[in-house]
Each structure stands twice: as C-alpha cells, then as structure tokens.
Amino acid sequence: MRNVLSLVVLAISLAGPMPLHAADRLKALIVDGQNNHAVWPTTTRMMKAYLEQTGLFSVEIATAAPQGTDPNFQPEFSHYAVVVSNFGHGAAAWPRSTQLAFEQFVRGGGGFVVIHAADNSFPEWAEYNEMIGLGGWGGRNEKDGPYVYVNDKGEVVRDDSPGNGGNHGPQIEFPIVVRDARHPIVHGMPLEWMHARDELYDKLRGPAKNMQILATAESQITGRHEPMILIVQYGKGRVFHTPMGHAEYSQECVGFITTLQRGTEWAATGNVTIPVPDDFPTAQKSSSRRFTAP
Numbered sequence: 617m618r619n620v621l622s623l624v625v626l627a628i629s630l631a632g633p634m635p636l637h638a639a640d641r642l643k644a645l646i647v648d649g650q651n652n653h654a655v656w657p658t659t660t661r662m663m664k665a666y667l668e669q670t671g672l673f674s675v676e677i678a679t680a681a682p683q684g685t686d687p688n689f690q691p692e693f694s695h696y697a698v699v700v701s702n703f704g705h706g707a708a709a710w711p712r713s714t715q716l717a718f719e720q721f722v723r724g725g726g727g728f729v730v731i732h733a734a735d736n737s738f739p740e741w742a743e744y745n746e747m748i749g750l751g752g753w754g755g756r757n758e759k760d761g762p763y764v765y766v767n768d769k770g771e772v773v774r775d776d777s778p779g780n781g782g783n784h785g786p787q788i789e790f791p792i793v794v795r796d797a798r799h800p801i802v803h804g805m806p807l808e809w810m811h812a813r814d815e816l817y818d819k820l821r822g823p824a825k826n827m828q829i830l831a832t833a834e835s836q837i838t839g840r841h842e843p844m845i846l847i848v849q850y851g852k853g854r855v856f857h858t859p860m861g862h863a864e865y866s867q868e869c870v871g872f873i874t875t876l877q878r879g880t881e882w883a884a885t886g887n888v889t890i891p892v893p894d895d896f897p898t899a900q901k902s903s904s905r906r907f908t909a910p
C-alpha cells in the first residue's frame with residue numbers, strides 16, 4: 617500500500633505543479649474587436665492559451681463591434697483581476713460609461729496589460745494615456761508628453777523636443793536588455809535575450825508618470841534604447857505594457873510568452889510565481905514555440 621501511495625506521489629510530482637482549481641484561478645479578460653493588425657483574432661487566441669497554460673488564469677474575451685463606438689461594449693471589469701487589451705490603432709472610442717468604469721477598475725487596484733498596438737489606441741482619452749505611460753501614432757506628439765528612452769549610460773531620458781510619437785523600422789530579430797533584474801517580471805531572465813522577429817517601436821511618447829522601464833531594445837532607426845517592458849502605477853492599479861507582439865510569429869517567441877505570462881500575473885497580484893522556462897532565448901539565439909490551437 618505504501619508503495620502504491622509513493623508511486624502516486626511520484627507521478628504527481630513528475631507532472632509538475634498542480635493547476636489551480638477553476639474557482640481559485642485569477643480571472644483575466646482579453647478585450648478586442650478593433651485593431652489595424654488583421655491577425656488580432658489569432659493573437660487573442662494565442663494570448664488566452666498562453667495565460668491558461670500557466671494553470672493560474674481563467675480567461676474570458678469581450679469583443680467590441682468591428683466599427684464605431686459599440687454601445688453594447690460594457691464588460692463587467694470588476695469581475696476580473698486583470699484586463700488585457702488587444703485593441704489597436706484606429707479603434708473607436710469606448711462608450712463614455714465604459715471608459716469611466718475602466719478608469720475606476722484600474723484606479724481601484726485592477727491590473728491592466730497593454731500589448732503592442734494597444735498603445736496606439738485612444739489618443740484622445742487622457743486617463744488611458746496615463747495608464748499606458750507611453751503611446752504612439754494617432755496624432756500623438758509633444759503635446760502628449762516626452763519621448764522617453766534610455767541612453768548609453770543607462771539613464772532614462774525624457775525628451776520634450778517636438779516630434780511625432782510612434783515609429784518603427786523593418787521587422788527584425790533584436791536583443792532585449794533587462795534594466796532592473798530585481799523586478800519580478802524579468803527576474804531570472806538572461807540580462808540580454810534575443811527576441812523573435814517583430815516591429816521595434818521607437819519614439820513612443822506619453823505622460824510617463826509613475827513609470828518604470830524594466831527592459832529596452834536598441835533601435836536601428838534612432839540608435840537609442842527604446843522601452844520594451846515597462847510598468848505604470850495608476851492609482852492602486854498595476855499596468856504592464858510591452859510594445860512587442862506585432863504578429864503571430866512575434867508572439868510565438870518564448871521571451872514574449874514568458875513576459876506576457878509574468879507581466880499579467882504581476883499586474884493581477886503584484887507577485888510572480890511563473891518560472892523562466894528551459895527553452896527561454898539566449899543572448900545569441902531566439903526561441904519560438906509553434907502555436908497550435910488548443
């Protein structure tokens with residue numbers, strides 16, 4: 617009997633950490649529906665799968681109508697620990713009541729995750745710009761705040777000189793440089809790791825209040841280190857923002873997947889328990905997992 621029991625214990629321990637029971641999982645909501653990136657229905661499915669693979673999250677999706685302000689887009693944000701935006705450039709404004717409910721949600725301690733073109737959305741919504749810290753396109757320029765980058769000495773520069781916010785060069789693989797290895801989102805990652813092919817956003821501008829840059833990448837356009845993993849404190853809420861994630865091959869990067877999983881856990885709870893996986897990219901070599909729909 618004891619042998620049977622120890623076999624059972626062994627089998628469980630070999631299977632890795634037990635996923636949480638559904639009722640104990642963190643509730644995450646992906647919001648989407650309008651994005652200049654036509655791949656968005658796929659990337660929503662990918663991000664849902666990546667979060668659920670951790671065993672920590674149960675994920676629901678709220679999709680707005682494809683055009684114009686959708687009066688029925690009224691998610692119950694308060695039912696969730698964290699909201700992930702897969703909206704993009706040119707998305708119509710949310711109904712005012714939805715904007716206010718979302719501001720209240722984040723200010724009151726809700727988590728918010730901003731992926732790639734979600735930082736292009738809603739240039740006219742002042743509180744949204746404060747939550748995301750930095751954004752691009754949509755007429756963003758010096759009126760919206762400084763262009764923020766990291767110089768060769770590792771210092772954060774807030775450049776108030778006039779200019780449009782948001783730009784990128786051709787899609788390439790590029791190294792991500794960790795700037796604060798103590799922070800739980802990037803703790804234990806190699807200090808430099810190769811990201812799979814993606815757009816490298818540069819010249820993002822915004823209020824950049826209560827913002828910390830956790831990782832950067834050197835742009836071949838600006839010659840500067842542009843923020844690639846950043847966090848913002850908005851009221852009691854935690855915001856995790858990455859400009860990475862242009863296409864499905866960008867999101868198949870194990871660095872992107874791990875950053876999304878850990879950043880979302882941190883936004884939801886303030887802690888990270890998800891480990892850095894064995895197939896994480898190195899400084900020399902990117903690493904991708906081919907996505908197959910679950």
Ligand SMILES: [Zn+2]
Pocket residue numbers: 653732733815862863
């Ligand atoms: Zn893009």
